[in-house]
Amino acid sequence: MQIMKAKYLVTAVALLALACSLASAYDPSPLQDFCVAVKDPASALFVNGKFCKDPKLASANDFFFSGLNVPRDTSNPLGSNVTAVNVDNLAGLNTLGISLARVDFAPYGLNPPHTHPRATEFLVVLEGTLYVGFVTSNGDGNRLFTKMLYPGDVFVFPIGLIHFQLNVGKTNAVAFAGLSSQNPGVITIANAVFGSDPKINPDVLTKAFQVDKNLVKYLQKQFWSDNN
Ligand SMILES: *[C@@H]1O[C@H](CO)[C@@H](O)[C@H](O)[C@H]1NC(C)=O
Numbered sequence: 001m002q003i004m005k006a007k008y009l010v011t012a013v014a015l016l017a018l019a020c021s022l023a024s025a026y027d028p029s030p031l032q033d034f035c036v037a038v039k040d041p042a043s044a045l046f047v048n049g050k051f052c053k054d055p056k057l058a059s060a061n062d063f064f065f066s067g068l069n070v071p072r073d074t075s076n077p078l079g080s081n082v083t084a085v086n087v088d089n090l091a092g093l094n095t096l097g098i099s100l101a102r103v104d105f106a107p108y109g110l111n112p113p114h115t116h117p118r119a120t121e122f123l124v125v126l127e128g129t130l131y132v133g134f135v136t137s138n139g140d141g142n143r144l145f146t147k148m149l150y151p152g153d154v155f156v157f158p159i160g161l162i163h164f165q166l167n168v169g170k171t172n173a174v175a176f177a178g179l180s181s182q183n184p185g186v187i188t189i190a191n192a193v194f195g196s197d198p199k200i201n202p203d204v205l206t207k208a209f210q211v212d213k214n215l216v217k218y219l220q221k222q223f224w225s226d227n228n
Contacts (some may be wrong), residue, residue, distance in 0.1 A: 128173020
């Protein structure tokens, strides 16, 4: 009996430790004012996301990015273009748990179904009309939440959920997104499933999507371009 109790206790402690480590799998809260990312570890002080520049060597430019006022070229198959500002092009974001993006849409342009594995996103529409939505997880019944957004409207896409934005207007649309990670990551569903490298065995996709194998092979032959 005592041994059983001890086993439960060990299991409980192990689960708690796992829960804690999962909780800290999100961007950690900063342990200092900032930690400008530096590529060369030789000049690094400590690691917390990326190597950090010696704070004494940091300057305003480490926290600066310019050019998000410029509309991007949307003449690609999707008719959209995402300009991400994250720790890779704004080193001062390191350890701060936040980033942003500008999204340009041609008329009827689409930001196709995708997820950010590490970030919740909120979207602010500046110009145009966007039909946006996300789908909840299997356990929640894969419910679809959609909204028509106009300038000044804001919509939130919870972390990890598949979401999309379609410009339903006859003019260009522009939106800005805030993301709760310095490196949100993006998985475009069609690209990941049908455009993986190497290709997923067609038997897997034929059964998963309950379609003809020729359709799967056709889809796998397409060039799955991205919008960023
Ligand atoms: C996005 O726009 C930039 C600048 O306008 C362009 O260089 C880039 O190729 C575009 N990306 C896509 C995927 O169309």
